[in-house]
Amino acid sequence: MKIHEYQAKQLFDKFGIPTTSGSVALTPEEAVCMAQAMGLPVVLKAQVLTGGRGKAGGVRIARSLDEVREFAGAILALTIKDFAVRKLLITPAINICSESYLGLLIDRGVSKITFIGCAEGGVEIEETAKTSPEKILRLELTVKQASHLTEKDCLPFALKLLPKKSQANDAAKIMVLMAKMFLDQDCSLIEINPLVVDDAGKVLALDAKVLFDDNAQFRHPEHASMLDLDSEDADEISARVIHLTFVRLDGNVGCMVNGAGLAMATMDTIKYFNGSPANFLDAGGSSDPAKAAAGLKLILSDDRVKAIFINIFGGITRCDDIAKGILAARELFEVTVPVVIRLEGTNEKEGQALIAGSGMIVAESMEQGAQKAVEMGQRA
Amino acid sequence: MSILIDNNTKVIIQGITGRDGAFHAEKMQAYGTNIVGGVTPGKGGETVSGQPVFNTVAEAVKETGANTSVIFVPARFAKQALLEAAASPLKLVVCVTEGIPTLDVLEAYEALKQNGTRLVGPNCPGVTSAGICKVGIMPSQIFKPGRIGVMSRSGTLTYEIVWAMTSGGMGQSTCVGIGGDPVIGTRYLDLLPMFEADPDTDAIVMVGEIGGQDEIVAANYLRQNMTKPMVAFIAGLTAPPGKRMGHAGALVGGEDETAASKIKKLESLGIPVARVTSDIPRLLAEIMPVQSNLVSGVPIPGG
Numbered sequence: 001m002k003i004h005e006y007q008a009k010q011l012f013d014k015f016g017i018p019t020t021s022g023s024v025a026l027t028p029e030e031a032v033c034m035a036q037a038m039g040l041p042v043v044l045k046a047q048v049l050t051g052g053r054g055k056a057g058g059v060r061i062a063r064s065l066d067e068v069r070e071f072a073g074a075i076l077a078l079t080i081k082d083f084a085v086r087k088l089l090i091t092p093a094i095n096i097c098s099e100s101y102l103g104l105l106i107d108r109g110v111s112k113i114t115f116i117g118c119a120e121g122g123v124e125i126e127e128t129a130k131t132s133p134e135k136i137l138r139l140e141l142t143v144k145q146a147s148h149l150t151e152k153d154c155l156p157f158a159l160k161l162l163p164k165k166s167q168a169n170d171a172a173k174i175m176v177l178m179a180k181m182f183l184d185q186d187c188s189l190i191e192i193n194p195l196v197v198d199d200a201g202k203v204l205a206l207d208a209k210v211l212f213d214d215n216a217q218f219r220h221p222e223h224a225s226m227l228d229l230d231s232e233d234a235d236e237i238s239a240r241v242i243h244l245t246f247v248r249l250d251g252n253v254g255c256m257v258n259g260a261g262l263a264m265a266t267m268d269t270i271k272y273f274n275g276s277p278a279n280f281l282d283a284g285g286s287s288d289p290a291k292a293a294a295g296l297k298l299i300l301s302d303d304r305v306k307a308i309f310i311n312i313f314g315g316i317t318r319c320d321d322i323a324k325g326i327l328a329a330r331e332l333f334e335v336t337v338p339v340v341i342r343l344e345g346t347n348e349k350e351g352q353a354l355i356a357g358s359g360m361i362v363a364e365s366m367e368q369g370a371q372k373a374v375e376m377g378q379r380a
Numbered sequence: 381m382s383i384l385i386d387n388n389t390k391v392i393i394q395g396i397t398g399r400d401g402a403f404h405a406e407k408m409q410a411y412g413t414n415i416v417g418g419v420t421p422g423k424g425g426e427t428v429s430g431q432p433v434f435n436t437v438a439e440a441v442k443e444t445g446a447n448t449s450v451i452f453v454p455a456r457f458a459k460q461a462l463l464e465a466a467a468s469p470l471k472l473v474v475c476v477t478e479g480i481p482t483l484d485v486l487e488a489y490e491a492l493k494q495n496g497t498r499l500v501g502p503n504c505p506g507v508t509s510a511g512i513c514k515v516g517i518m519p520s521q522i523f524k525p526g527r528i529g530v531m532s533r534s535g536t537l538t539y540e541i542v543w544a545m546t547s548g549g550m551g552q553s554t555c556v557g558i559g560g561d562p563v564i565g566t567r568y569l570d571l572l573p574m575f576e577a578d579p580d581t582d583a584i585v586m587v588g589e590i591g592g593q594d595e596i597v598a599a600n601y602l603r604q605n606m607t608k609p610m611v612a613f614i615a616g617l618t619a620p621p622g623k624r625m626g627h628a629g630a631l632v633g634g635e636d637e638t639a640a641s642k643i644k645k646l647e648s649l650g651i652p653v654a655r656v657t658s659d660i661p662r663l664l665a666e667i668m669p670v671q672s673n674l675v676s677g678v679p680i681p682g683g
Contacts, residue, residue, distance in 0.1 A: 215479045216481035218456055249618070262539075264618070280619070315519055345519040
């Protein structure tokens with residue numbers, strides 16, 4: 001789960017990580033009031049759940065209230081990578097003496113909680129890792145080490161980030177607080193890019209990016225209020241509510257598949273046979289017949305869908321449960337497009353018996369099913 | 381022979397009294413797996429599928445001599461179940477549960493590793509040594525004993541590919557579903573030396589997807605250290621960047637992590653990549669040594 005910079009900075013405040021938290025404005029008038037209260041100059045930053053804000057004109061420095069009004073209006077009118085800007089973060093502009101990069105994540109390559117640092121800030125860290133890997137600092141930690149992390153543990157890393165002893169001490173303090181927040185909030189990423197030193201020698205987070213682990217949301221009911229529903233596809237959200245994973249694409253063959261890998265392979269196979277998938281839908285590894293019905297309804301809510309391919313390979317999912325769900329769905333609402341169905345694996349015979357005579361087109365394999373569905377989609 | 385599990389594997393099921401645990405206890409037994417008991421806190425003394433249920437893993441291991449555990453416990457209780465398994469003298473823990481918080485998995489993985497216990501998963505379909513033993517939820521009828529090792533990040537896509545192999549006359553030695561999460565106990569790289577050392581495995585099928593670099597790391601290892609050939613399948617050519625495709629690990633980070641980039645890299649390392657699953661038997665036939673006896677001729681168990 002992604003959150004906005006201003007929300008991430010509120011969390012930084014809560015955990016004591018020094019930052020420029022500022023205020024959030026929804027209109028140019030609000031921005032002017034806030035800038036007046038804060039004192040000029042100020043930085044105006046678009047709050048959107050994507051990168052590349054600076055390049056898109058979403059970050060401006062305003063030196064007068066007229067500029068605040070003008071720039072705020074311009075930024076609030078922007079759409080950055082499909083995300084309409086609805087909120088602005090206003091912070092006091094500070095004089096920056098140095099910039100560096102500091103991130104904390106779970107590195108799947110080594111299965112460790114890992115600090116990543118780079119003495120050059122404001123960089124594309126992935127690019128730097130590729131072109132100048134020697135510039136990347138790493139500190140790998142077990143969960144136990146992260147939960148007992150001290151400033152002393154962090155100091156050697158911090159000294160490479162900020163060679164001045166007093167600044168390195170401050171950076172080490174920030175690292176300890178980041179680790180605390182990471183564990184406490186079930187983060188999958190905390191990124192400070194840039195971590196800056198201002199003209200008073202103070203070390204602080206000028207930007208903040210935080211991702212939460214979706215699997216841990218049951219422990220954090222408070223995170224739900226941070227979800228920006230405007231920035232996400234409504235169907236993807238409603239799918240998540242019923243524990244389905246749904247991603248809308250732009251093709252005409254709807255897909256319902258059990259399992260993420262098979263769902264991707266099904267989309268790829270549709271494409272291989274010159275069709276175009278309308279969505280990714282993982283009906284999950286369970287046997288709840290209600291899910292199948294909900295999934296079907298979600299697919300049909302897109303009128304570009306001209307055919308549906310249901311591809312089930314039962315393991316923990318039982319084919320007869322899926323069949324029951326689909327038959328129940330057809331009682332509840334009209335399925336207006338041809339449905340190709342393939343049931344294989346656990347309880348396949350029971351499932352196939354249930355759908356016999358239902359009018360659905362039965363396929364013997366994934367490839368045959370994909371071909372048939374593509375054909376149906378083109379015919380419509 | 382096989383890897384990870386064989387005739388000496390004695391299994392307890394954590395979460396045996398749940399719907400899925402009980403269902404798959406029966407399926408595993410029917411395949412010939414030596415299930416010796418189950419664990420559900422508070423339900424000690426009951427029996428499921430004729431197997432005794434214990435309150436703790438320690439008790440179950442002591443009473444049954446189990447060396448392997450398979451976990452069906454719901455995600456929010458899974459950390460406790462894994463830590464309990466880590467505190468006992470088990471050799472192998474297979475965690476089927478999906479949706480476990482990553483930090484929980486990490487903590488449990490560290491504890492298991494310290495104890496010398498191998499973790500497979502979480503969020504995985506388990507391990508099957510065809511015709512001998514299965515630990516997990518893979519459908520029995522898709523397997524055919526043979527000489528190809530399979531390793532996969534996916535669940536149902538693994539079944540699809542195993543079934544494509546079986547349909548094409550290519551049997552399996554051991555099939556391992558390693559799981560689709562960002563942190564997993566056993567990775568391709570851990571399995572490759574085991575397959576290389578297994579006298580009954582002649583070739584390997586690697587089933588991968590978008591996200592991470594593990595497929596490439598494995599391919600490089602294979603090129604430098606192994607004699608046995610490999611064929612691959614990579615899912616997610618049509619996956620849009622930045623969207624999590626179901627698996628917590630299936631999100632394209634950098635451009636190196638796309639399916640297209642992985643396929644290109646694997647092919648440049650001389651590893652054939654199938655574009656549709658039915659291509660796998662053909663590609664295997666092309667890379668296999670001519671004299672290799674691919675199918676052992678043992679009848680398919682379970683039916």
